[in-house]
Amino acid sequence: MTHPAQPKASHYINGEYVEDTSGAEIPVIYPATGEVIATLHAATPAIVDQALDAAKNAQKEWAAMSGTERGRVLRRAADIMRERNHDLSVLETYDTGKPYQETSEVDATSGADALEYFGGLAGSLTGEHIPLAGGDFAYTIREALGVCVGIGAWNYPTQIACWKGAPALACGNTMVFKPSESTPLCALKVAEIMVEAGAPKGVYNVVQGYGEVGAKLVTDPRVAKVSLTGSVPTGKKVYAAAAAEMKHVTMELGGKSPLIIFDDADLENAVSGAILANFYSTGQVCSNGTRVFVQKGIKEAFLARLKERLDAGIKMGDPMDPEVNFGPMVNENQLNIVKKYVALGQEEGARLVTGGGYPEKDGFWVEPVVFADVQDDMTIAREEIFGPVMSVLDFDTEEEVLARANATEFGLAAGVFTADLTRGHRIAAGFEAGTCYINTYNLAPVEAPFGGSKASGVGRENSKLAINHYSEMKMVYVSMNDVEAPF
Numbered sequence: 001m002t003h004p005a006q007p008k009a010s011h012y013i014n015g016e017y018v019e020d021t022s023g024a025e026i027p028v029i030y031p032a033t034g035e036v037i038a039t040l041h042a043a044t045p046a047i048v049d050q051a052l053d054a055a056k057n058a059q060k061e062w063a064a065m066s067g068t069e070r071g072r073v074l075r076r077a078a079d080i081m082r083e084r085n086h087d088l089s090v091l092e093t094y095d096t097g098k099p100y101q102e103t104s105e106v107d108a109t110s111g112a113d114a115l116e117y118f119g120g121l122a123g124s125l126t127g128e129h130i131p132l133a134g135g136d137f138a139y140t141i142r143e144a145l146g147v148c149v150g151i152g153a154w155n156y157p158t159q160i161a162c163w164k165g166a167p168a169l170a171c172g173n174t175m176v177f178k179p180s181e182s183t184p185l186c187a188l189k190v191a192e193i194m195v196e197a198g199a200p201k202g203v204y205n206v207v208q209g210y211g212e213v214g215a216k217l218v219t220d221p222r223v224a225k226v227s228l229t230g231s232v233p234t235g236k237k238v239y240a241a242a243a244a245e246m247k248h249v250t251m252e253l254g255g256k257s258p259l260i261i262f263d264d265a266d267l268e269n270a271v272s273g274a275i276l277a278n279f280y281s282t283g284q285v286c287s288n289g290t291r292v293f294v295q296k297g298i299k300e301a302f303l304a305r306l307k308e309r310l311d312a313g314i315k316m317g318d319p320m321d322p323e324v325n326f327g328p329m330v331n332e333n334q335l336n337i338v339k340k341y342v343a344l345g346q347e348e349g350a351r352l353v354t355g356g357g358y359p360e361k362d363g364f365w366v367e368p369v370v371f372a373d374v375q376d377d378m379t380i381a382r383e384e385i386f387g388p389v390m391s392v393l394d395f396d397t398e399e400e401v402l403a404r405a406n407a408t409e410f411g412l413a414a415g416v417f418t419a420d421l422t423r424g425h426r427i428a429a430g431f432e433a434g435t436c437y438i439n440t441y442n443l444a445p446v447e448a449p450f451g452g453s454k455a456s457g458v459g460r461e462n463s464k465l466a467i468n469h470y471s472e473m474k475m476v477y478v479s480m481n482d483v484e485a486p487f
């Protein structure tokens with residue numbers, strides 16, 4: 001019998017499901033059991049062509065609608081997503097293995113938030129009037145870029161499809177979205193819902209594929225902008241390919257973010273922050289604060305309480321069970337990466353405080369891991385693991401810890417827990433990161449910008465700032481005077 005997760009076809013183009021079985025097979029594996037629940041096919045060159053043509057053909061008409069009309073479509077899509085939260089969350093759990101307890105709270109709902117927020121903004125996107133000398137003036141026209149390509153990672157397939165789609169469409173662009181080959185299911189539902197909400201055909205399309213399909217999309221002359229969520233190495237390739245054609249980019253990449261906990265911090269809140277910064281989505285969150293710097297005075301109390309809370313609180317099991325709060329890794333490859341780093345941490349002399357075991361059952365399961373006595377030069381403190389592995393490092397002074405926190409090529413996120421108000425702001429000002437937290441961690445409301453600096457990215461998603469990354473300003477100079485020329 002066909003599994004309920006199997007979509008009608010692999011791609012969604014011009015308002016319809018489309019299949020071409022000559023594309024490479026993409027097996028969809030449920031991470032909790034390891035079983036193949038669906039089979040899709042990567043886009044062939046003909047499918048890529050079809051999707052880009054559809055997006056190109058739809059763009060002018062979509063941009064010619066008023067912002068309010070476009071916004072209405074997005075807000076309707078948000079309502080539909082909320083009404084179907086249960087089904088969409090079940091699908092997200094099949095796609096990623098994340099527990100339903102989590103997906104029902106943060107995936108379709110955060111996608112819907114983006115659709116609602118940018119839907120609300122769409123009608124108020126304007127240029128400006130600029131008065132000049134002698135009665136002359138200029139005005140600016142905010143224009144759509146054209147066809148935008150979105151390329152997703154596998155940790156938040158619904159959210160990523162919406163975080164890119166919502167601002168792109170609000171500005172009058174159309175989109176071709178390529179989900180990660182590990183989680184190809186959810187974006188198809190987003191595309192279906194857009195059309196149901198009234199988006200003209202071709203405005204939001206989804207094509208499947210491995211990296212090569214992404215690469216093909218990035219270099220196509222019909223494409224004006226590329227927004228990637230992925231790793232730093234992929235980001236460098238995609239950015240370079242886009243730059244060769246002078247295309248706009250948004251790059252949401254990886255990190256190795258610091259979380260600093262001072263002696264004066266509220267212990268319970270600091271432990272909660274460290275848990276949120278490392279173990280949500282089984283550690284597969286780009287902004288995770290995986291280098292937890294704990295001041296020496298609070299260190300042992302912090303480690304003891306952290307272990308206590310993990311031992312008592314983690315509930316692994318069937319991700320569809322609403323009591324379960326810790327799921328498997330997304331795939332075997334990612335599980336093997338975690339295993340490699342956990343072994344390396346032990347070899348390099350870090351102290352294993354908890355975890356390090358691998359439940360013997362089908363699927364890609366790992367216990368959450370905490371290492372203490374981690375040194376800055378250990379591999380686990382330098383490289384992104386993208387799994388539930390927390391490194392705890394000691395520190396003495398504010399100056400020392402800020403320098404160590406910033407000593408990384410990454411700059412996605414950073415956090416500090418302290419009761420000292422001025423110190424909190426001082427540290428936030430000193431962080432070399434795009435997304436910073438004081439006395440909390442990993443919140444990403446749509447109203448606030450999200451993104452990285454240094455190697456972690458270019459541009460911002462969410463908030464009014466995202467509008468600037470999906471539109472450009474045309475300036476029109478209007479003379480009210482005779483034209484003076486030198487000869």
Ligand code: NAD
Nearest residue numbers: 152153154179180210211214215230231234252253254286
């Ligand atoms: P990845 O870089 O392997 O793949 C990301 C996407 O890029 C996939 O869809 C893949 O098919 C595609 N791709 C690969 N090569 C390509 C190429 N040459 N041209 C075009 N597309 C190509 O990343 P992943 O393993 O799917 O995701 C994990 C990474 O994503 C981690 O580094 C994580 O930190 C990062 N991430 C960042 C954010 C953020 O917002 N900053 C959010 C989630 C994940």
